[in-house]
Amino acid sequence: MSKLFPVQEIGSLAKPKWRTKGLRQPLSSQDLSEAEEWAEKLGIDDFHDRAKNIVKTCDEKERAKEVLELSTLYGLRLFETAGVDNDGVGGEQQRVEMYEHVIKAVQGMYLLGHVHSFDYKYFNKGVAESKISRKHPIYAPEFSDVKKYAQRAVKVPITGPYTLMDWSFSGYYVQKQGASSPKTRKIEAKREFLQDIVEQVVRPEIRDLVNAGASWIQIDEPAVTTHPEPQEMELFVEAWNETVRGFSCKFSDHTCYPSEIGYKVLAEYAPKLDKCDQLALEFANRDTSRLGVDESSREGYSDLKHFVDAGFSGEFGLGVAHVHDFTGNVSSGAGEAVGRDLIESPELVRDRLLYATKIVGNPAKIWANPDCGLRTRTWDVSFAKLANLTKGAELARETFE
Amino acid sequence: MSPEIQLAGIHPRSEKLIELTRSYERAKTSWSQVEVQFEQETKELVKLQKSLGFRHISDGALGWQDQLRPISRSLKGVESGTRYSRWFDTNTFYQKPIVVGKISAGEIDPNDFLRTELLTGERSPKITLPGPYTFSQLSEDKHYENYPDLLSDIAIAEREIIKRLRKEGVSLFQLSEPCLVYQPYRELFRNESEVELALNAIRSVVKDNPEEFVVQTYFGDVAPIFPKLLDLPVRSIGIDLFETNVSSLSEQTSKTLVLGVVDSRESYVEDPYWIADTARKLSEQLDVQNLVFASNSDLKFVPQGIANQKLEALSKASQLFEASR
Numbered sequence: 001m002s003k004l005f006p007v008q009e010i011g012s013l014a015k016p017k018w019r020t021k022g023l024r025q026p027l028s029s030q031d032l033s034e035a036e037e038w039a040e041k042l043g044i045d046d047f048h049d050r051a052k053n054i055v056k057t058c059d060e061k062e063r064a065k066e067v068l069e070l071s072t073l074y075g076l077r078l079f080e081t082a083g084v085d086n087d088g089v090g091g092e093q094q095r096v097e098m099y100e101h102v103i104k105a106v107q108g109m110y111l112l113g114h115v116h117s118f119d120y121k122y123f124n125k126g127v128a129e130s131k132i133s134r135k136h137p138i139y140a141p142e143f144s145d146v147k148k149y150a151q152r153a154v155k156v157p158i159t160g161p162y163t164l165m166d167w168s169f170s171g172y173y174v175q176k177q178g179a180s181s182p183k184t185r186k187i188e189a190k191r192e193f194l195q196d197i198v199e200q201v202v203r204p205e206i207r208d209l210v211n212a213g214a215s216w217i218q219i220d221e222p223a224v225t226t227h228p229e230p231q232e233m234e235l236f237v238e239a240w241n242e243t244v245r246g247f248s249c250k251f252s253d254h255t256c257y258p259s260e261i262g263y264k265v266l267a268e269y270a271p272k273l274d275k276c277d278q279l280a281l282e283f284a285n286r287d288t289s290r291l292g293v294d295e296s297s298r299e300g301y302s303d304l305k306h307f308v309d310a311g312f313s314g315e316f317g318l319g320v321a322h323v324h325d326f327t328g329n330v331s332s333g334a335g336e337a338v339g340r341d342l343i344e345s346p347e348l349v350r351d352r353l354l355y356a357t358k359i360v361g362n363p364a365k366i367w368a369n370p371d372c373g374l375r376t377r378t379w380d381v382s383f384a385k386l387a388n389l390t391k392g393a394e395l396a397r398e399t400f401e
Numbered sequence: 402m403s404p405e406i407q408l409a410g411i412h413p414r415s416e417k418l419i420e421l422t423r424s425y426e427r428a429k430t431s432w433s434q435v436e437v438q439f440e441q442e443t444k445e446l447v448k449l450q451k452s453l454g455f456r457h458i459s460d461g462a463l464g465w466q467d468q469l470r471p472i473s474r475s476l477k478g479v480e481s482g483t484r485y486s487r488w489f490d491t492n493t494f495y496q497k498p499i500v501v502g503k504i505s506a507g508e509i510d511p512n513d514f515l516r517t518e519l520l521t522g523e524r525s526p527k528i529t530l531p532g533p534y535t536f537s538q539l540s541e542d543k544h545y546e547n548y549p550d551l552l553s554d555i556a557i558a559e560r561e562i563i564k565r566l567r568k569e570g571v572s573l574f575q576l577s578e579p580c581l582v583y584q585p586y587r588e589l590f591r592n593e594s595e596v597e598l599a600l601n602a603i604r605s606v607v608k609d610n611p612e613e614f615v616v617q618t619y620f621g622d623v624a625p626i627f628p629k630l631l632d633l634p635v636r637s638i639g640i641d642l643f644e645t646n647v648s649s650l651s652e653q654t655s656k657t658l659v660l661g662v663v664d665s666r667e668s669y670v671e672d673p674y675w676i677a678d679t680a681r682k683l684s685e686q687l688d689v690q691n692l693v694f695a696s697n698s699d700l701k702f703v704p705q706g707i708a709n710q711k712l713e714a715l716s717k718a719s720q721l722f723e724a725s726r
Binding site: 112113114115116117118119120122123125127166167169170171172174175180181182183186223226227228229259260261 | 411413414416419422423425426466467485486487490491492493494495496585586587588642643644645646647648662664667668669678679682701702703704705706707
């Protein structure tokens with residue numbers, strides 16, 4: 001029997017200051033003092049040699065390369081030291097963020113400008129100005145560093161085609177449509193744009209990753225629950241199935257923070273996703289922070305039933321740790337609120353896993369993970385959360401041994 | 402006379418203003434610097450509208466943080482809360498109003514709604530407000546036991562707000578009612594009796610001066626409720642052509658139709674000839690005489706440069722349309 005409740009990371013870790021600064025300007029030894037502290041904790045034995053090289057190099061590209069490589073190594077070691085079984089790509093240290101990182105690698109697209117999100121928050125939105133194709137590999141250079149340093153299993157999170165389409169303007173694809181009805185024109189443009197993202201950008205990238213040895217690809221599709229209409233969901237399924245067609249690696253979907261309707265609609269369509277071995281979902285955010293394996297204590301996990309009822313037979317990546325600011329109360333034994341952070345206790349993690357097992361029916365189908373990437377938390381907090389997560393998984397495992 | 406062109410909601414901020422507001426949030430820029438830029442951009446937008454022949458001028462609501470907030474803050478019994486919810490199926494968010502007591506109009510400061518000082522003397526100012534039904538649907542009710550009571554109180558309070566804004570010279574009020582045609586996160590939608598309640602709430606808001614109102618729908622197909630909307634005692638009905646099955650519309654009307662004929666969620670700037678042609682086909686299909694050309698919803702979903710080009714395209718299309726009549 002393989003290990004029950006294996007632990008996985010989901011995506012990003014915060015980028016250390018030295019990583020961000022090091023891409024823009026030369027670093028001093030002082031700039032690397034934080035890295036030095038963590039080197040000891042994470043067992044980065046050759047830190048001083050690497051730091052010396054980074055500080056003395058005058059070549060900007062060389063420095064950037066070394067900084068990215070080192071931060072990837074740190075990310076991987078942080079996960080490993082915390083006891084995480086699958087360490088992803090070390091916290092996506094080589095990506096700006098999930099959207100722009102891809103758009104910058106697409107021929108025929110550019111970032112058009114910022115649009116309002118809320119208050120004084122904005123996002124930079126890309127547009128297709130001509131037929132699109134992949135300009136250069138997007139994740140493969142990062143994966144090459146990951147392979148060099150990873151001591152445990154890894155997976156490669158990539159941004160899914162539906163999300164890339166949804167977060168972008170179709171531009172050229174609208175312009176070229178012949179339909180006279182505005183509605184039809186828009187629908188046709190969307191479909192063609194999505195097809196090209198799949199065929200010209202995402203599939204070539206997956207091919208490169210698989211050829212380079214990637215055995216598990218996590219497709220991040222946060223946008224899918226934004227559009228619960230059948231027509232949109234069918235489009236998502238179609239794009240997914242075409243994306244994974246012919247590849248033999250493991251695929252998982254990660255969709256977090258669904259719109260107000262929750263996961264119900266995604267659950268209905270999940271069984272139609274070819275080769276989708278796992279759904280990694282966010283639940284801790286909606287759950288209580290008190291111990292217990294009863295329905296009311298674990299109200300945040302109620303949507304899990306929809307997936308089981310709909311017949312999804314794959315694994316679940318269960319969000320058992322909150323990744324955003326926390327403002328609620330924590331019951332005795334369930335964890336500790338420190339400033340804006342919640343450090344879940346191992347017992348709370350255990351109870352979440354055990355409750356999910358009751359719903360899913362098979363503990364072998366459940367992985368433990370944070371709700372999403374931990375990029376908004378400090379490394380100290382991320383480490384503490386992950387360490388408790390792995391201890392909680394161990395406690396849950398013990399109940400079956 | 403060529404079709405009028407109107408702004409249909411919040412206009413986008415420029416990259417410069419965006420940078421200033423971000424810098425303000427990081428405490429690196431003073432509010433007065435941000436304010437100067439808000440004022441300058443509002444003036445530029447007013448100027449642009451005049452140059453394009455707009456007959457109703459809007460300030461673009463550049464300072465609005467979301468579509469509901471000024472109303473939320475002007476109502477007694479409503480708290481803004483801190484929870485952000487998704488604005489329909491867009492990648493933008495609004496602060497969810499929380500209804501905690503009986504709703505009535507509170508202290509109304511017109512400056513929360515529009516730049517009165519910059520619109521003084523302008524021809525026929527227009528303002529866009531969420532309609533009572535949409536406001537109620539996007540709020541969280543913790544007080545009312547009966548939904549009709551909530552909706553009725555919102556309508557009465559909104560009428561008071563409008564009365565106050567009228568005193569500031571506003572002469573055209575757009576009530577945006579996207580929830581009448583699209584509610585992505587509700588399992589049951591558009592029940593007949595609920596539609597009637599919604600329409601009654603609108604009637605309540607507009608009853609003093611119905612000719613001053615546009616009821617604008619967007620993000621969804623207006624066809625199923627189009628005949629009912631045409632029965633509303635208002636000046637115009639707005640439809641989102643990018644979501645509506647136009648072929649399903651058959652009712653003839655003497656009402657003015659506001660055609661959402663440029664897409665506020667797409668950066669491609671529509672060809673004026675295409676806009677004019679699309680409008681011509683629809684006007685023939687419905688035998689409608691009075692048209693207004695507009696974007697289908699707030700242009701804040703595209704960068705400012707694109708939004709301005711879309712307004713220019715509408716203006717040009719209006720001339721082309723008139724020339725072909």
